[in-house]
Amino acid sequence: MRTQIAHLLRFFPQGLCGLTNVNVTTLKHLPSLVGLGLLIGACGSADDNRPADWDYIAPAIIIPNCATSSCHSEAAAAAGLDMSTPAKAYRSLTGLNVDIFTCDQGDDTEDGKQTCAPMKPAKNPSRALILPGNPAASRTVSMMRARGADRMPPDRPLADGDIALFEEWIALGAKR
Amino acid sequence: MISRLVRLFLSACALVAVFAVTKSANAYPQWQFTSGTTRCNQCHFNPAGGGLLRGYGRDAAGEDLATFDGNGGFLHGAVELPDWLAIGGDFRLALASQNVGGPNGTETALFPMQADVYTRIAMGESFSLNVTGGIRGQARVPDEPLPAGSYEAVNGHRAISREHFVMWQPAAQGWYARAGRFFAPFGLRFAEHILYIRRDLGFNLLQETYNVSGGYISNDWELHITAFGPDLVQKLGARESGAAAYYERRLFEEKASVAVQAKFSTVDGTSRIIGGLVARYFIEPARLMFLGEANIVNNRFDGPAAQNQLVGAAGFTFLPWNSLMFTALGERLQTAIQVKDSATNAATGLLNWFPYPHVEMQLVGRMQMPTGQGNATTILLQVHYYL
Numbered sequence: 001m002r003t004q005i006a007h008l009l010r011f012f013p014q015g016l017c018g019l020t021n022v023n024v025t026t027l028k029h030l031p032s033l034v035g036l037g038l039l040i041g042a043c044g045s046a047d048d049n050r051p052a053d054w055d056y057i058a059p060a061i062i063i064p065n066c067a068t069s070s071c072h073s074e075a076a077a078a079a080g081l082d083m084s085t086p087a088k089a090y091r092s093l094t095g096l097n098v099d100i101f102t103c104d105q106g107d108d109t110e111d112g113k114q115t116c117a118p119m120k121p122a123k124n125p126s127r128a129l130i131l132p133g134n135p136a137a138s139r140t141v142s143m144m145r146a147r148g149a150d151r152m153p154p155d156r157p158l159a160d161g162d163i164a165l166f167e168e169w170i171a172l173g174a175k176r
Numbered sequence: 177m178i179s180r181l182v183r184l185f186l187s188a189c190a191l192v193a194v195f196a197v198t199k200s201a202n203a204y205p206q207w208q209f210t211s212g213t214t215r216c217n218q219c220h221f222n223p224a225g226g227g228l229l230r231g232y233g234r235d236a237a238g239e240d241l242a243t244f245d246g247n248g249g250f251l252h253g254a255v256e257l258p259d260w261l262a263i264g265g266d267f268r269l270a271l272a273s274q275n276v277g278g279p280n281g282t283e284t285a286l287f288p289m290q291a292d293v294y295t296r297i298a299m300g301e302s303f304s305l306n307v308t309g310g311i312r313g314q315a316r317v318p319d320e321p322l323p324a325g326s327y328e329a330v331n332g333h334r335a336i337s338r339e340h341f342v343m344w345q346p347a348a349q350g351w352y353a354r355a356g357r358f359f360a361p362f363g364l365r366f367a368e369h370i371l372y373i374r375r376d377l378g379f380n381l382l383q384e385t386y387n388v389s390g391g392y393i394s395n396d397w398e399l400h401i402t403a404f405g406p407d408l409v410q411k412l413g414a415r416e417s418g419a420a421a422y423y424e425r426r427l428f429e430e431k432a433s434v435a436v437q438a439k440f441s442t443v444d445g446t447s448r449i450i451g452g453l454v455a456r457y458f459i460e461p462a463r464l465m466f467l468g469e470a471n472i473v474n475n476r477f478d479g480p481a482a483q484n485q486l487v488g489a490a491g492f493t494f495l496p497w498n499s500l501m502f503t504a505l506g507e508r509l510q511t512a513i514q515v516k517d518s519a520t521n522a523a524t525g526l527l528n529w530f531p532y533p534h535v536e537m538q539l540v541g542r543m544q545m546p547t548g549q550g551n552a553t554t555i556l557l558q559v560h561y562y563l
Contacts, residue, residue: 044516055479059446060511069382070313075412080326084415085444088327096323126323145549151278155370160548161517 048161052168054176058086061162062093065153081129090176093140097126100139132174135167203365204528206465206493206501209458211240214395214430215348216365221262221296221306223352223393224361224400224422227339228264228294228306238533243499246533250563262296265563270556277550287313289558292338302346306356308339312382312412330411337410338384353390357413360387360402360420362437364454364469364489368540370554372509372522373469373489377450378441383414397425406443416441424454432457437471445478465493472513486510491524499530520546536560 050056062083066072072083072092080096083089130138143152144163151157203226208216216225219233229237229248238248247253250263257263268289275282292310299305311334341356359365363373369381378385385404392399400422407413418441426433435454441447452471459465468490476482491505503526511518527539540556 044510044512044514044519046516048512048515048517050483050512050515051480053480055477056483059444059477060475060483060485064376068380069412073412074327074415075329075331075410077327077329079320080322080328082327092327096326098323099321146276146278148279150280151276154276155274155554156520156544156552157276157546157549159511159518159520159546161515161519162511163549164517 048165050165052165052172054086054090054169054174057166057169058089061158061166062089065156065158068153071153086176093130094128094132094174096128098129098139099126100129130170130174132170135170138170141167141170203367204501205364205366205456205467206495206503207241207498208433209431209456210463210465210493210495211236211498214426215393215398217348217393221304222358223343223345223354223391223398224359225365226367227308228262228296230262237530241498242530242533242535243497244532248533252534260298262298263294263563265293266290266560267292267562268558268560270558272554272556274552274554276552290560293563302344304343304345306339306341306343307337309335309337312336333410336382336412338382341387349394351390351392353388355388357384357386357407357409358389359384360389360404360439361391361400361422362420362439363422363452363471364456364467368524368526370542371489371505371524372487372507372520373471376485376487376509377471377473378414378416378439382412384412385414385416395426395430397423399423404441414441414443416443418442418447428457431460447476449474449476463495465495467491467493483511484513486513486519501528502526503528517547520544534562536562 063086066081066083066089067074070076071078072081072089074082074084074088079098081092083092127139129140135141139149140152141147141163142149144158144166146157203216205216205225207213207219208225213219213236217223217230219229219236220226221228221230234248234250236248238246242248250257268291269286270289271284271286273282273284288311290310292308294308295306297305313334337357339356339358341354341358343352343354345352345354359379362379363377366374369375369379374380384407386407386409387402387404389400389402391401400420402420403418404420405417406415418439420437420439422435422437424433424435433454433456437450437452437454439448439450450471450473452469454469456465456467468488470488470490471486473485473487474482475485487509489505489507491503493501493503495501503524505522505524505526507522507524509520509522522542522544524543525539525541529537531537536559538556538558538560540554540558542554542556544552544554546552
């Protein structure tokens with residue numbers, strides 16, 4: 001087994017990050033490669049060199065996570081928000097004045113989660129979901145981080161790197 | 177207090193929308209090789225498995241795949257359908273409990289998860305018309321106050337047809353072709369759309385595309401090639417256009433398979449190329465099947481440089497009997513391979529028990545672990561009855 005793994009590593013010295021060395025010999029080891037590739041797939045660096053551009057963020061992060069068929073798709077447009085295209089998602093986040101409710105920021109519990117008292121209108125209740133230049137006050141960020149707001153997407157938290165990139169885009173003015 | 181109730185109601189709606197009509201195809205890839213079958217279409221009419229059962233599949237469901245014997249036929253064999261007509265259905269009731277680290281903590285909902293009826297009408301020896309009709313869930317709340325200028329749903333109907341296609345298939349083995357709405361054959365094809373290998377590769381709930389597809393099926397290998405376009409009819413499915421290919425080869429006296437797959441799609445100035453490997457290996461003495469799928473997704477954007485994404489799952493299924501299976505999967509989704517903090521791992525356990533023909537009980541436990549965020553846990557119990 002050890003020999004086999006060593007053999008496989010010769011083809012994938014950097015795991016799936018270095019997926020440029022596939023050849024015909026590799027195909028003999030497909031079953032092992034699938035599992036091994038996933039294990040070694042835990043690669044990457046702590047630096048995020050991705051562009052904080054809407055042209056990247058919309059198709060890579062927003063649309064796949066938000067425009068699911070039953071939610072913010074063209075068909076369903078839950079809460080009046082359509083995120084099925086970069087243009088519609090941009091307008092949904094920056095161009096609609098949404099009634100925003102928030103909960104009292106209760107004391108943080110030991111595990112760092114906030115308790116939430118009944119919802120009440122925010123100080124500035126009717127505003128866009130994103131405030132350009134101010135990620136901390138942008139409702140969408142609060143929802144992505146479940147910070148005094150319901151979690152979005154409702155079925156899975158986004159990875160911190162993706163949220164951070166979204167915040168950076170807002171901090172840079174949330175431009176298209 | 178009222179706002180709290182409204183909030184809880186909206187949370188429940190979101191939960192239902194996530195899971196409602198969860199099963200887009202009742203595929204059990206674990207039964208390939210483990211139940212004496214080699215091909216998916218030994219049990220199903222669908223060339224890639226899932227959906228309506230053939231006579232062989234119904235017999236197997238009645239005699240081999242349930243703890244207690246019964247009749248797997250339509251309406252438990254009470255009605256004999258003519259040869260040209262096949263009817264089936266899936267009805268599921270679910271109890272889901274989820275905690276995604278939000279302020280509400282754990283949210284629980286009991287809801288109907290699926291109500292679908294399948295019909296296949298044979299036209300001569302080679303052609304058939306296949307239609308699925310059902311009800312879908314949605315998160316949009318009727319009469320919810322919305323901001324001025326907000327988007328209206330372009331499809332407010334809850335009645336849908338997830339699949340409808342015409343197929344030419346002169347024999348169970350050999351060439352086939354079909355045209356209409358369905359999922360292109362791709363990947364492990366688990367029924368659970370919440371798995372990243374479905375949700376993040378274009379095979380999420382209701383994302384069926386309109387396709388022209390064809391291929392070749394045999395005991396040794398199968399090939400499926402599909403050209404697809406957006407769902408312009410119900411506007412429910414994916415908006416992508418492109419093509420997909422899946423080639424699977426069986427090995428070790430039909431106890432294992434390896435597959436290569438590729439998909440190209442484009443929409444709104446972006447495109448993506450998926451290349452993936454799929455493998456399964458059944459160790460019969462141990463009643464253990466190892467299975468996995470790994471995909472590299474090359475996302476190309478209108479402007480920024482291309483980024484590579486990783487989407488995969490690997491694990492095993494233990495089948496002490498054919499009617500009971502436990503599956504454990506590790507999953508990984510990494511939005512950008514070079515960025516560690518863009519990764520989410522998940523551990524998923526599935527317990528499926530088929531006590532009697534037409535009846536399934538399933539327990540799902542799942543923990544998602546996004547980098548730098550709290551974990552999200554899901555527990556789902558469902559009762560499934562198929563016609």
